[in-house]
Amino acid sequence: MTPYTIAILAFPILVCSLLYLWDAAAGKHRRLPPGPLPLPVIGNLHMLGHLPHQALCHLSKKFGPIMSIRLGNVLAIVVSSPCMARLFLKTHDQVFAGRPEMQSVHYFSYGRRGIGFTEYGPYWRNIRKLCTIELLSALKIESFAPMRREEVGFVVQSLKAAAEAEEVVDVTAKVFALIEDITYRMVFGQQKRLDEKLKLKDIIQQTFSMMGAFNLADFVPYFAPFDFQGINRNSKKLRDKFDLILEKIIDEHIQDASTNQETQRDFISVMLSLMNETVDSTQNEAKYMIDRTNIKAIMFEILAAGMDTSATAIEWTLSELIKNQRVMKKLQEELQSAVGSDKMVQESDLVKCDYLDMVVKESLRLHPVGPLLLPHESIEDITINGYFIPKKSRVLINAWSIGRDHNVWSNNANEFYPERFVSCDIDLRGRNFELIPFGSGRRGCPGIQLALTTVKLVVAQFVHCFNWELSNGALASDLDMDEKFSLSVGRANRLQAMPIYRLHVKST
Numbered sequence: 052m053t054p055y056t057i058a059i060l061a062f063p064i065l066v067c068s069l070l071y072l073w074d075a076a077a078g079k080h081r082r083l084p085p086g087p088l089p090l091p092v093i094g095n096l097h098m099l100g101h102l103p104h105q106a107l108c109h110l111s112k113k114f115g116p117i118m119s120i121r122l123g124n125v126l127a128i129v130v131s132s133p134c135m136a137r138l139f140l141k142t143h144d145q146v147f148a149g150r151p152e153m154q155s156v157h158y159f160s161y162g163r164r165g166i167g168f169t170e171y172g173p174y175w176r177n178i179r180k181l182c183t184i185e186l187l188s189a190l191k192i193e194s195f196a197p198m199r200r201e202e203v204g205f206v207v208q209s210l211k212a213a214a215e216a217e218e219v220v221d222v223t224a225k226v227f228a229l230i231e232d233i234t235y236r237m238v239f240g241q242q243k244r245l246d247e248k249l250k251l252k253d254i255i256q257q258t259f260s261m262m263g264a265f266n267l268a269d270f271v272p273y274f275a276p277f278d279f280q281g282i283n284r285n286s287k288k289l290r291d292k293f294d295l296i297l298e299k300i301i302d303e304h305i306q307d308a309s310t311n312q313e314t315q316r317d318f319i320s321v322m323l324s325l326m327n328e329t330v331d332s333t334q335n336e337a338k339y340m341i342d343r344t345n346i347k348a349i350m351f352e353i354l355a356a357g358m359d360t361s362a363t364a365i366e367w368t369l370s371e372l373i374k375n376q377r378v379m380k381k382l383q384e385e386l387q388s389a390v391g392s393d394k395m396v397q398e399s400d401l402v403k404c405d406y407l408d409m410v411v412k413e414s415l416r417l418h419p420v421g422p423l424l425l426p427h428e429s430i431e432d433i434t435i436n437g438y439f440i441p442k443k444s445r446v447l448i449n450a451w452s453i454g455r456d457h458n459v460w461s462n463n464a465n466e467f468y469p470e471r472f473v474s475c476d477i478d479l480r481g482r483n484f485e486l487i488p489f490g491s492g493r494r495g496c497p498g499i500q501l502a503l504t505t506v507k508l509v510v511a512q513f514v515h516c517f518n519w520e521l522s523n524g525a526l527a528s529d530l531d532m533d534e535k536f537s538l539s540v541g542r543a544n545r546l547q548a549m550p551i552y553r554l555h556v557k558s559t
Contacts, residue, residue, distance in 0.1 A: 054310065083437040084128060086110075086119040094121025096270065102536050104422035107131070108452035109122065117436060123270025125151075127445040128429075131452040133459060133484040136491070138435055139446060140484070144492040145171075146219060149428035151445050153205040153269050155262050155396075158176070158286040159293075164495065165348035167356065177339055182349060183497050192501050194316075195237055196398050199505065203231050203512050207395065207499050209519060214552040223366055223545040226509065230362040237357070238350055239300055240317035251354075254293050259359055261286055263537035297347050318353060322346045355538075356498060360420045361505045363541040367418035368411060370512050370546050371467045373519050374530040378469060382406055383553075386515040392555050394509040407468035407511055411487065411503070412479060415458075416500045417467060419488035424452035427494065450487050451540075459485045479503065517550040 087110060098120075100106045107129050116132035130136050139147050148171040156168045166182055169175045185191070206229045213220045235248060266282045268275035280285055325341050356464050372379045389403040390396050401407065416433050427446035434440070448497050456463045462469065477483040480499060481491030489496040496502070513519075521527060533543035 052076060054294045055216050058522065074161060074327050075259075078521050081441075082437065082463045083126075084117045084119040084438040084440075085114045086129075087114065088120075089331070092123065092271065094123050094125075094270070096122055098264075102534055102540075104451040104536075104540070105447055105534075106445070107423075107449055108455070111449070111452060116471050121443070123267070124272065125270050125445050126441065126443075128440055129446055129447045129449060131395035131449045131457060133453055135245070136448055136453060136484040139448065139491040140481075140487070140490070141435060143435065146431055146433050147427045147429055148493045149430040150494075150552075151269075151426055151428045153262075154266055154275065155258075155264075158290040159258055159262065159351055161290075161344050161348040161351075163343055163348075165352040169396055171377075171430060174339055178345070178349070179497060181325070181341075185325065185500055186353070187498050189436075189500060191321075192504060197234050199233055199398070199508060202229060202236070203509060205232075206438040207512055207516050210513075210550045211552050214517065216548040217549065219547055219549045221545055221547055222369060222519075223547075225544065226365045227358070227362040228370070229509065230360040230365070230505070231358050234354060234357040236317070238318045238353060240304075241322065250298055251293070254289055254296075255358065256364045258289055259356065261289065262355075263539075273555075293351065294347065297350065298343075301343060301346065312368040319346065319350060322349065343404050353498075356496075357501070359539050361502050364415060364418070364502070364506050365412075365509050366500060366542055366546055367420075368506065368521075369513060370530060370532060371414050371417070372410070372514060372544065373527050373546075373548060374522070374532070375467050378410065378467065379514065379519075381516055382410055386511060390515060393552070394460045394556055395554070396508065398508055401504070401507050401511065404507075408468065408508055409472040411507055411510065412472050412477070413467055415479060415488040416454040416486055416542055417465075418540070419450040419454060420541075421488075422449065422540050424450055424487070425494065448487070448490070452489075453484070454486065457483075462508050516552065517552060518553055519548040519549055 054214060068312050069398045081495045086192065086378060087095055087098060087545055090097065098106060098110070107120075108131060109116075110120070111129060111131035113247050116130065116135045118129045119133070120127050120129060122460045148155065150163075150168050152163075153168070157163060160168045164174075164178075166175070166179050169178070185445045206225055208219065210225065231248075231252060235251075239470070248403060261282060264280075267280060268278070268283070275283070277289070301319060301323070304323055309324065310319070323346065326346065327340055372382065385404055386396060386400075387408045390400050424447075428447070429446065431441055432442050448484055459502070463471075477486050479489060481487055481489060489499045489502070531544060535543040
């Protein structure tokens with residue numbers, strides 16, 4: 052390596068160090084939340100380990116429920132208790148409604164023109180309102196009930212065949228494939244040719260890995276032009292591949308609509324019907340036009356969020372039920388009483404299943420799919436509990452830590468015990484800050500109703516139709532529950548078990 056090359060590489064490190072020292076000196080005149088001593092340039096990044104939510108939970112026990120850490124040049128505020136979460140997500144919700152800029156997200160959201168990663172402002176308010184009304188309303192979700200019933204029926208039949216052959220199945224693969232099929236049909240309708248579906252599946256899986264990867268440039272911006280990890284370059288390539296497929300599907304939808312061949316109002320059809328129309332929520336805000344780029348950005352986020360999060364939540368719930376046979380039997384008894392043994396569960400049956408509701412709550416308490424939620428960003432300076440939090444601070448809400456807080460959930464906080472929700476009015480919709488797997492406030496998840504409907508239906512079917520045994524005579528209580536950190540936190544090892552058919556119905 053030549054001296055010239057060394058100088059080029061060393062220059063940004065020197066700049067980072069000087070800026071860090073300048074910021075640290077300025078920080079002496081402000082009272083930031085307590086936190087561990089950071090190193091120059093990298094800050095506290097070295098302390099996050101392979102499971103950052105667990106590492107941050109451990110640190111919060113030393114430094115408190117509101118803690119500051121340095122992620123490279125980025126000041127991050129970590130919130131780890133319900134009362135602090137209420138301050139950030141309700142009392143001062145608007146101040147923390149921003150989203151930080153991240154390189155890979157910029158490409159996949161088409162310059163932040165979707166919903167989840169879009170900066171707070173009039174555009175975000177209008178697009179979120181449009182999507183909530185047109186795509187994620189209770190009426191729209193209910194309209195897809197026959198499709199969900201059909202897709203779940205296909206999987207139950209395949210599991211029944213495996214049960215008859217006494218085969219161990221990859222439950223993780225079955226669940227993820229099912230949720231993919233349901234999501235594709237909601238977004239694209241019946242147009243899901245196998246080649247395009249496989250291409251999209253591969254692209255989205257790579258996208259998850261890219262967005263979940265640690266990108267040094269997001270935390271030390273001076274490294275961004277060098278793209279040492281290739282994340283910038285690879286993100287653009289993946290987005291371009293996704294774009295080609297989505298453009299083709301949009302063109303096909305337009306053609307079908309023009310020839311009156313459209314048979315189902317899937318998400319793309321709905322958005323195309325709104326294309327070139329003015330969208331505005333108040334007379335005092337700017338007006339926006341929906342175009343193809345908006346549609347592609349929104350569809351990408353729905354595909355990414357809809358497939359990965361629901362499948363991971365189902366995977367964890369089934370894992371806990373297999374591991375805790377007492378809870379499994381109690382849930383099966385409830386389903387037997389509500390549905391009977393001569394038919395499968397229908398979505399209309401779910402409202403009668405209180406224990407199922409408790410099981411899902413308990414699973415999401417212990418295993419929030421996004422344990423740190425999506426990061427928030429402060430849009431102005433503010434002082435909370437005597438601590439100064441400057442504008443552009445990144446805020447991480449540790450839902451995993453909150454869900455295991457012994458001050459809230461007693462000494463058995465780490466146990467899977469759904470009965471804790473008996474005669475308890477805590478729900479999942481962001482009103483109770485002891486349990487916020489879907490976030491809360493302005494930036495809470497708009498797809499919560501769709502997610503809960505899908506998760507409950509699939510869990511109910513898998514439990515009502517089958518008993519489950521681990522392979523090689525392994526005890527259910529010994530099932531590992533290790534985590535793997537990514538965009539969503541799923542099992543480190545795939546869930547594999549043998550289904551045993553338990554109903555008296557021969558067909559679906």
